[in-house]
Amino acid sequence: MSRLVIVSNRVAAPQQSRAGGLVVALDAALRDTGGVWFGWSGKATRDGTQAVQHARAGNVEYVTMDLSEADVAGYYDGFSNRTLWPALHYRLDLVEYSRETHVVYRQVNARFAERLATLLRPGDRVWIQDYHLLPLAGELRARGVDNPLALFLHVPFPPSDLARALPNHASVFGAMAAYDLVGFQTRRDCENFDAYLRDATDSGEIALRAGRPPPLTRAFPISIDADEFAQAARRARGSAGVRGLRDSLGGSALAIGVDRLDYSKGLVEKFQAFGEFLRRHSGNTGGLTLLQVAPVSRGGVRSYRELRHELERIAGHINGRHADPQWTPIRYVNRNLGRQTLAGYYGAARLGLVTPLRDGMNLVAKEYVAAQDPDDPGVLLLSRFAGAADQLGGAMLVNPYDIGGVADAIDAALRLGADERRERHAESLRSLREQDIHWWTAAFLDALDARGTSRSRATTA
Ligand code: ADP
Numbered sequence: 001m002s003r004l005v006i007v008s009n010r011v012a013a014p015q016q017s018r019a020g021g022l023v024v025a026l027d028a029a030l031r032d033t034g035g036v037w038f039g040w041s042g043k044a045t046r047d048g049t050q051a052v053q054h055a056r057a058g059n060v061e062y063v064t065m066d067l068s069e070a071d072v073a074g075y076y077d078g079f080s081n082r083t084l085w086p087a088l089h090y091r092l093d094l095v096e097y098s099r100e101t102h103v104v105y106r107q108v109n110a111r112f113a114e115r116l117a118t119l120l121r122p123g124d125r126v127w128i129q130d131y132h133l134l135p136l137a138g139e140l141r142a143r144g145v146d147n148p149l150a151l152f153l154h155v156p157f158p159p160s161d162l163a164r165a166l167p168n169h170a171s172v173f174g175a176m177a178a179y180d181l182v183g184f185q186t187r188r189d190c191e192n193f194d195a196y197l198r199d200a201t202d203s204g205e206i207a208l209r210a211g212r213p214p215p216l217t218r219a220f221p222i223s224i225d226a227d228e229f230a231q232a233a234r235r236a237r238g239s240a241g242v243r244g245l246r247d248s249l250g251g252s253a254l255a256i257g258v259d260r261l262d263y264s265k266g267l268v269e270k271f272q273a274f275g276e277f278l279r280r281h282s283g284n285t286g287g288l289t290l291l292q293v294a295p296v297s298r299g300g301v302r303s304y305r306e307l308r309h310e311l312e313r314i315a316g317h318i319n320g321r322h323a324d325p326q327w328t329p330i331r332y333v334n335r336n337l338g339r340q341t342l343a344g345y346y347g348a349a350r351l352g353l354v355t356p357l358r359d360g361m362n363l364v365a366k367e368y369v370a371a372q373d374p375d376d377p378g379v380l381l382l383s384r385f386a387g388a389a390d391q392l393g394g395a396m397l398v399n400p401y402d403i404g405g406v407a408d409a410i411d412a413a414l415r416l417g418a419d420e421r422r423e424r425h426a427e428s429l430r431s432l433r434e435q436d437i438h439w440w441t442a443a444f445l446d447a448l449d450a451r452g453t454s455r456s457r458a459t460t461a
Helices: 021-033 069-088 099-119 136-142 174-178 187-202 226-237 240-249 267-285 302-322 339-348 363-370 403-414 418-434 437-460
Strands: 004-010 035-045 052-057 060-068 125-129 149-152 181-184 216-219 254-258 289-293 330-333 351-354 379-383 396-398
Touching: 004 021, 004 099, 021 035, 021 060, 021 437, 035 069, 035 099, 060 069, 060 099, 069 099, 099 136, 125 136, 125 437, 136 149, 136 174, 149 437, 174 187, 181 187, 181 437, 187 216, 216 437, 226 240, 226 339, 226 363, 226 418, 240 339, 254 267, 254 339, 254 363, 267 289, 267 302, 267 403, 289 339, 302 330, 339 363, 351 363, 351 403, 363 379, 363 418, 379 403, 379 418, 396 403
Parallel strands: 004 035, 004 125, 035 060, 125 149, 149 181, 181 216, 254 289, 254 351, 289 330, 351 379, 379 396
Antiparallel strands: 052 060
């Protein structure tokens, strides 16, 4: 079995951190065959030195590279997060494009390729993660690398017209054609990318390399370790933290939201919908409390700072208007929680409110389902614009832009009887179990292996 090489912007060895499901699953795949995990160390050096660190655990080598402060500003904070992130989430209005950061993004990818090429052995399968590294395959091919190269895009891919509106899109999105396999979260993302390649080729904006077939594109919805998460929720059920939360509610129902503080998550609209629910329906519900956990993210970017201020304003406004001395409708918490505590909180919530305006997948939706007690589960209200909506058939789907519609859906969800809640939950849980994170890694690598074989047949024929 040939080795696996994983490349991601950040390398998180599981023994070094409180690892999430993705890290654990990728690491397990690496340990199956042995291999290398390569990426940025997370360190920005003032003097511009780019030291490389090697660490080994069993048959897996972790290789990380420092970047200079200027590189991090251009490649990571700049082009990845201010340009690509909004563009890929359909938000051209928030795209900050600069030629300088674009150049640095390309240079850092070239430098990663330079270093990575020295680590590769013939036959190694290379699996690259996400939007920070779109041009990496082209850079590796330019250095003579002939290994199977695959990309998984964790975020959405927008409709062709939006993708083609990004200045110099050919050098980032067009460059994705250099992969053998490109995996997406949903069929929609996959179709959008196929249409992009077709349109950009037809209009002469990109030229596919003669003699190399275009990449195989397929959807591989990412997931969580559902059984492990359910166990964490069961363990947390009787814990002091969860009991404390329940006691503090004094018998009223809990709705929970857990989102990084990001404009793609639709937090402003969620608060507005909750406020509208209180206005329209509060008489019927006996004081529903929304616990919104929203750790601050990318605080250096203006649009994120503005969002934070806006949320503080709206939460204050809604609480001022509806609270009474015994009850605060929105509990807005910016801190990080441990996974078990989080699992316990999900389990204590009668409603999960997951309403992004656009999201590649959304793992919070899956965690909420996995954490429910199957005998008395809560209801998931889920945005149609989250990739997870394709799989969680038991969720109540909503349009997050429709504030009144979401307000009414909250009311309807609270009124669901136990039988319907159990049926909905069972349906979502079934697909979560069938396609969990271990299925995801196996399905992706199977597709890459199949593609590798057909490619070598094509070249030898
Ligand atoms: P994104 O990757 O865009 O942030 P996802 O919903 O796919 O969105 O994944 C977010 C992950 O981060 C989930 O596993 C979630 O449990 C975790 N998470 C989010 N907020 C917190 C928090 N405050 N404390 C701990 N974990 C969190």
